[in-house]
Amino acid sequence: MxxxxxxxxxxxxxxxxxxxxxxxxxxxxxxxxAPEVHLNFEDFSMLVALLTPRRLExxxxxxxxxxxxxxxxxxxxxxxxxxxxxxxxxxxxxGLIARNAEGLIVAPWDVIDAHVSLVA
Numbered sequence: 001m002x003x004x005x006x007x008x009x010x011x012x013x014x015x016x017x018x019x020x021x022x023x024x025x026x027x028x029x030x031x032x033x034a035p036e037v038h039l040n041f042e043d044f045s046m047l048v049a050l051l052t053p054r055r056l057e058x059x060x061x062x063x064x065x066x067x068x069x070x071x072x073x074x075x076x077x078x079x080x081x082x083x084x085x086x087x088x089x090x091x092x093x094x095g096l097i098a099r100n101a102e103g104l105i106v107a108p109w110d111v112i113d114a115h116v117s118l119v120a
Contacts (some may be wrong), residue, residue: 001032002025004037004038004108004109004110004111005037005038005093005109005110005111005112005113006038006095006096006109006111006113007037007038007039007045007115008038008039008040008111008112008113008115009038009040009041009114009115010041010043010044010046010116011040011041012038015040023054026054036050037095037109038047039094039095044116047116050090050094051114052078052087054079054083054087055087055090055091056071057077058073058077058084058087058088058091059079059091059096059097059107059112061073061076061077062097062105062106062107063107063109063110067100067102067104067105067106068104068105068106068112069089069103069104069105070084070085070105088105092105095108095110096109096112104106
């Protein structure tokens with residue numbers, strides 16, 4: 001079974017458009033690979049605004065625990081419910097977590113690949 005990857009990074013919009021066009025051309029030729037999931041940001045500050053150390057810890061816990069409620073997640077992380085609820089809402093909006101049919105938080109990925117190029 002192939003693992004579901006999410007690629008996260010800082011990327012110019014043109015690169016994302018080029019990747020889309022390439023995928024379109026491959027699809028026209030019926031050369032379809034597994035879908036790629038990318039979450040890209042305009043700059044590094046936007047990336048770290050979403051992926052704070054606390055939210056990264058939360059993502060790791062969700063992946064390890066499997067389906068979990070926000071309340072149970074807050075208890076496991078020893079954090080305030082309101083703050084965990086806010087963090088899960090932001091991560092859900094970004095597509096890094098989701099809710100299953102029972103409304104529990106799940107990680108719809110196996111691996112997050114984060115790539116950041118720091119150029120002077």
